[in-house]
Amino acid sequence: MRRMQGYGGRVVAGRRSASRAVGIVAAGLLAAGMIPAGANGATTTNTRDTTTAASSAAKACGISAGSVTAAGDHRIQSFLATKPITRTENRFVARGIHSAGQPRLTSRWEYAPAEEGGSVSHEGVIAQGNVLYDSGYLVPRGGGTPYKYQTVIGGGWTSFTAVEHSEYTVAGRQLRVTDYGLRADGTLYRWNVTSTDGQKVRHRSGWAQGFGAVKSMALFSQTATYDTFLVNLRGGGLYTVRIPTTSPMKPIVKKVRTSTWQGFETMLTARCGNYGTLLLSIDKDTDSGYLYAVGHATGASTVIQSLGKVPGTFADQVNFSWHSYSDPLLFGE
Numbered sequence: 001m002r003r004m005q006g007y008g009g010r011v012v013a014g015r016r017s018a019s020r021a022v023g024i025v026a027a028g029l030l031a032a033g034m035i036p037a038g039a040n041g042a043t044t045t046n047t048r049d050t051t052t053a054a055s056s057a058a059k060a061c062g063i064s065a066g067s068v069t070a071a072g073d074h075r076i077q078s079f080l081a082t083k084p085i086t087r088t089e090n091r092f093v094a095r096g097i098h099s100a101g102q103p104r105l106t107s108r109w110e111y112a113p114a115e116e117g118g119s120v121s122h123e124g125v126i127a128q129g130n131v132l133y134d135s136g137y138l139v140p141r142g143g144g145t146p147y148k149y150q151t152v153i154g155g156g157w158t159s160f161t162a163v164e165h166s167e168y169t170v171a172g173r174q175l176r177v178t179d180y181g182l183r184a185d186g187t188l189y190r191w192n193v194t195s196t197d198g199q200k201v202r203h204r205s206g207w208a209q210g211f212g213a214v215k216s217m218a219l220f221s222q223t224a225t226y227d228t229f230l231v232n233l234r235g236g237g238l239y240t241v242r243i244p245t246t247s248p249m250k251p252i253v254k255k256v257r258t259s260t261w262q263g264f265e266t267m268l269t270a271r272c273g274n275y276g277t278l279l280l281s282i283d284k285d286t287d288s289g290y291l292y293a294v295g296h297a298t299g300a301s302t303v304i305q306s307l308g309k310v311p312g313t314f315a316d317q318v319n320f321s322w323h324s325y326s327d328p329l330l331f332g333e
Helices: 027-032 050-056
Strands: 003-007 062-068 074-080 086-094 103-106 109-113 119-128 131-140 147-154 160-170 173-183 188-196 199-208 214-222 226-233 238-244 252-257 266-272 276-283 288-294 304-309 318-324
Touching: 062 086, 062 266, 062 276, 086 131, 103 160, 103 318, 119 160, 147 199, 160 214, 173 199, 173 226, 188 238, 214 238, 226 266, 226 276, 266 318
Parallel strands: 109 318, 214 266
Antiparallel strands: 003 147, 003 199, 062 074, 062 318, 074 086, 103 119, 109 119, 119 131, 131 147, 160 173, 173 188, 188 199, 214 226, 226 238, 238 252, 266 276, 276 288, 288 304
16 A cells, blocks of 8 residues: 555635634633634624624634435534534535445545536545545535546555545645555554646555554644644543654654543544634444534643533444635644
8 A cells, every 4th residue: 555546636616725714713712712812713693893792792613524324425514612502504415425335434525616517526535345535526506416436545444443634735725635544453654645647646655553542533733744633542531643744754642631532433623713623522322422622732731621512413324524625724733
């Protein structure tokens, strides 16, 4: 798996913009120190009196959770960190995207307007059985039959427990693309992704052992020089794992919490303000999700505020986070 090749034909018109807002900065998060006062990145629903809004209105950052159903459909549930938490979206994005019962793991999925035809593009990396794919589809605006495309990346993925895809993009320019895979024996792999003649080519650029206790991992930061994951352990600990882009690959692990996090099989993240993160943690034993506001990670002193149980259930086996290509990059650590 030193070199894996996949689909390279991006069809989107937009890219991330680091200056774009990620939702509405919560007044409660300001009070708790989650987001610095005056943080840019607030989209208000009522701008008649911003002074009153800043002091008393219930504003909220948002997060979108995706899932693959047993039939291979894609769903979305979106939540705002209001009090109580509000579910603003619960629907099927597209039907029959994957073979029924085949998907095992998936990265985050991203969407954007397509360059032509008024469709919306959706793309991600997914493991079906033993094979990893670059996968995507176009959905006509207003609904209709999706146009699907999929390219084999490589085999040998039965032994993997997680996969993730990170794109570092500034002002519409894609500067770095990196894939990660966690194998069941605790080895974390990294691949650098480049494009040649419209085709993605993956080159293995490092690996590190010692992650056998990890239960789930969520992308937490994307910068020019490193990616960071938030991971929970089977023993209950919560840690950040910073992976510099340099070689050899040498992860930097910091303890955030020592216990109580073992109950979550999946963790999803979304940026909240300049430095904060919304964390949606899913307990598959009860098909329930719990929302947390996480301050900029500083090891054991990291502020984590429980916002409560989200309205909705998570019965589908495969869960992931939805992101727009125009969303700001994650910056949790």
